[in-house]
Amino acid sequence: MLSALAILTLIGLTLASPAHAGEIELGPRPAYLVGQMAEGPLKEKLAACIGRPAKRTLFSVSHRGAPLQFPEHTEEGYRAAGLMGAGILECDVTFTRDKELVCRHSQNDLQATTDILATGLAATCKEPFTPAAGDTPATAECRTSDLTLAEFKSLRGKMDAADKTASTLEGYMNATAPWRTELYAGTGTLLSHKESIRLFKDLGVKFTPELKTPVVDMPFDGFTREAYAQKMIDDYKDAGIPPEDVYPQSFDLEDILYWIRNEPEFGRQAVFLDARRGLDPMDPGTFSPSMAELKEMGVNYLAPPLYVLLTLEDGRIVPSAYARAARDAGLDIITWTLERSGPLSSGGGWYYQSVSPAIDGDGRMLEVLDVLARVVGVKGVFSDWPATTSFYASCMGLE
Incomplete structure (x- = not known):
């Protein structure tokens, strides 16, 4: 039989309401990761925070919910992310045949x-x-x-x-990676964009919708790319969500510029997801538009994958030229994605490619996070398991 505590935990995940918005449960993973760290001041600092109450912070950004263990972009995954202290939740936005917006990472x-x-x-x-x-x-x-x-x-x-x-x-x-789980995949409730807004509001978090690039030709049955970008913002306006609570994202700079021109209150916090091909993180000459030019266009938030922000110097993880140039231009930086690489014993894969020689175990994740936060100065980190970023941010007193 389930214990009373287990029953209450399940209720918190499946029936969360505004009354649960302030409750945060980190589970055992942060302590496990600290235990894998090399001895030193950072490990001592983080170890002292194990078991302490955590707070909700904007530094902890939920990537697609909590897809390390929950089906992505589902109500159950979003509730789990909220329970783990994420201050911002993400709905990747695409559209249906009847031009309704839904939460899905890709249209196809x-x-x-x-x-x-x-x-x-x-x-x-x-x-x-x-x-x-x-x-x-x-x-x-x-x-x-x-x-x-x-x-x-x-x-x-x-x-x-x-x-x-x-x-x-x-x-x-049935192809789930062995380091993930099917334990929480029994329901997987899909959501429209409007439903995600209501849920996130109830959970007491902020919003970061990403306008996904359509795979169909646009206009789609008369639905233009501009109308698509506007419809996403209109859903927040119709729901009475303050613009300062919304961080709209896109990989397409034209979407960002559309919001800056047509919805300046929302465009002020628009996040340019930077995955430009041919960009060399160590060569500022490949940054086109440059960081200064992006800032002049009205872009305030830049979000590259985490490896773009890091490099190795005498074996130490340090900021890349890209990170320094973004900071010098006055751009706020968000990065992605922590907890998406599986075990880190063999270099960490794609997300850690610029520092892979230094990545030899799961404890390195918190070292990378520390460099991103303290040295690079990122404002937030997307994570597939927000408890990790929530734990670090709470321990370090981040907002």
Whole structure:
């Protein structure tokens, strides 16, 4: 039988309301990560904070909910992120066939992030499931823009995974990485953008919606890219959300400039997600537009992947030229994504590529986080498990 404490914890995750907005539970992972650190002043500082009450901070930004263990962009994952102290939650925004906005990382990822292939709606998929054969990988592509909002809402979110070597549909769908879990994947409630706004407001957090690049040709049935960008902001205005509580994001600089020109109160906090190809983090000559030019355009927030902000100097993790140039231009920096790489024993993979020789275990994650916060001066860090960033921020007294 479940203990009374376990029952209360489950209620907090599934029935959270404004009354739960101030409650924060970090769980065992921060203590585990501290335990993996090398001995030194940082470990001593963080170890002294284990078990202390944590506070909600804007430094702790939830990336797609809590997808280290919960299906991404689902109500359950968002509630878990709120419980772990994230001060800002993210809804990646795309649209349905009836031009309703929904929370999904990509317009064409339903085959990997939902159960659509196991439902009657599989018939709507742009590409039906085709099993792997020889050297040809398994394929499928299912789009939100081929579903109505009601059809989208009938699906169940699952852990983001697809096995392209699979010869069966079951094998293709059941591909969750071993360092993640299926323990919390039994429900996976999908949300419209408007529903996410109501939920986040109830949880007492701020908002960072990301306008996703459409995979369909625009205009889509008369729906222009500008109308799409405006509709996302209008949802916050209609809900009475103050502009200062919203950090709209996009990888497309034109979206950022649209908000700066047409919705300046929201554009003031628009976040340019910087993943420009050909950009060398150590060569300012490749920064085009330059940091100063971005600032002159009205951009105030810049968000590159975390490896772009870091480099190694005599074996130590230090800020990159990119990080220094952004700071010198007066740009506020946010970065992504912590807790998305699995175990860090072999260099950390893509997110740690600029400092991989120094990454030899999970405890290094908190060292990287410390350099990002104290030396680079980032304002926030996206994490797939917000307890980690909430713990660090609370211990260090960050806002």
